[in-house]
Amino acid sequence: MHPLYDKNMECLLxxxxxxxxxxxxxxxxxxxxxxxxxxxxxxxxxxxxxxxIFVCPHCGFSYYEDFPRYFPxxxxxxxxxxxxxxxxxxxxxxxxxxxxxxxxxxxASYCGALKKEKHIxxxxxxxxxxxxxxxxxxxxxx
Numbered sequence: 001m002h003p004l005y006d007k008n009m010e011c012l013l014x015x016x017x018x019x020x021x022x023x024x025x026x027x028x029x030x031x032x033x034x035x036x037x038x039x040x041x042x043x044x045x046x047x048x049x050x051x052x053i054f055v056c057p058h059c060g061f062s063y064y065e066d067f068p069r070y071f072p073x074x075x076x077x078x079x080x081x082x083x084x085x086x087x088x089x090x091x092x093x094x095x096x097x098x099x100x101x102x103x104x105x106x107x108a109s110y111c112g113a114l115k116k117e118k119h120i121x122x123x124x125x126x127x128x129x130x131x132x133x134x135x136x137x138x139x140x141x142x
Contacts, residue, residue, distance in 0.1 A: 001024070003023055003024055003027035003046045004021045004022065005022055005024055006021065009054050009056075009065075011054075011056035011058065011059060011061055012061065012063060012069055012071075013061035013076060013079060013080070014056060014058050014059040014084070016059070018056065018057050018093065019093050020051070020054045020092070020093050021051050021096065022051050023046060023047075023050075023051055028046065028048045029041065029042040029043060034131075036131075038131040038134060047135070049101060049128060049131060050097075050098065050100070050101040051096060051101075052064060052128070053092075053105055053107075053108045055092040055104050055108075057089055057090070057091065059080070059083070059084040059087060060083045060084050060087030060089075061083060061084065061111055062110075062111045063115075064121070064125075067115070067117065067121070072116050079111060079115060082114060083107075092104055101132055102132050102133070102136075105129045109125045112125060
């Protein structure tokens with residue numbers, strides 16, 4: 001059995017349906033945690049951090065599964081203008097590299113800020129970007 005599976009999603013913004021890759025929980029084995037709770041996976045080939053963000057292939061809106069469905073007034077229009085109108089389709093629904101994962105988190109951070117997500121959610125996204133740079137051994141970006 002492959003560690004990744006396709007999960008059906010509906011975009012919070014445009015409501016279009018698509019799929020994204022997720023890691024089967026039985027394949028996630030954390031060997032230890034860094035002092036800031038960064039998970040160090042036993043098998044570096046199966047890193048669940050790479051697949052926490054959903055990127056809509058239709059409009060580019062990017063988010064955690066647990067982003068609230070509610071959009072404050074005018075934020076939908078702002079996201080459509082600042083993200084969707086400039087979005088060049090990428091295929092993040094396939095197996096992701098660490099570079100892909102970093103790009104999905106950065107886009108989710110931008111979308112979350114435009115959507116006016118809670119600071120704790122945005123901070124969590126930024127922390128995970130730092131973890132990915134740590135995995136990549138890029139101290140400057142971390």
